[in-house]
Amino acid sequence: MTHVVTESCRGCRFTDCVTSCPVACFHVNEVRVYINPQVCIDCGACIPACPVRAIVEEFDLPEDQLHWMDINAKAAERYPVIRTKLPPLDGADERRRQLGF
Ligand code: SF4
Numbered sequence: 001m002t003h004v005v006t007e008s009c010r011g012c013r014f015t016d017c018v019t020s021c022p023v024a025c026f027h028v029n030e031v032r033v034y035i036n037p038q039v040c041i042d043c044g045a046c047i048p049a050c051p052v053r054a055i056v057e058e059f060d061l062p063e064d065q066l067h068w069m070d071i072n073a074k075a076a077e078r079y080p081v082i083r084t085k086l087p088p089l090d091g092a093d094e095r096r097r098q099l100g101f
Pocket of ligand 1: 003047
C-alpha cells in the first residue's frame, strides 16, 4: 500500500507534505512532487499537510485516478528526493483558488 500525489499538485508544489513525511519518500521535479511507493509507510501524515488535498491513499483513488500510482512510481525512480520545503511555484495561490481551496 502507498499514498499517491494526484493532479492537483501540478502548478502548486507547495511542498508542505515533505516536512511531514518521516521516511523521506517525496521526489520533486520542476512542476510537482511524487511519492515513492517502495518507501512510503502509509502513515497518512502528508494528507492534511497538502493545501490542495492532492495526496490520496491508494485504496481511496477513484478508478479514473488509478494511473497516478504508476506515474508516482516511475517518477520516483527518475527525480531526486526532496526533504525540505521549497517556495511554492509562481501562480500557486491562484491555482489553489481555482481548485477551490
Ligand atoms: Fe510519507 Fe507517510 Fe505520506 Fe507515505 S503516507 S508519503 S510515509 S507522510
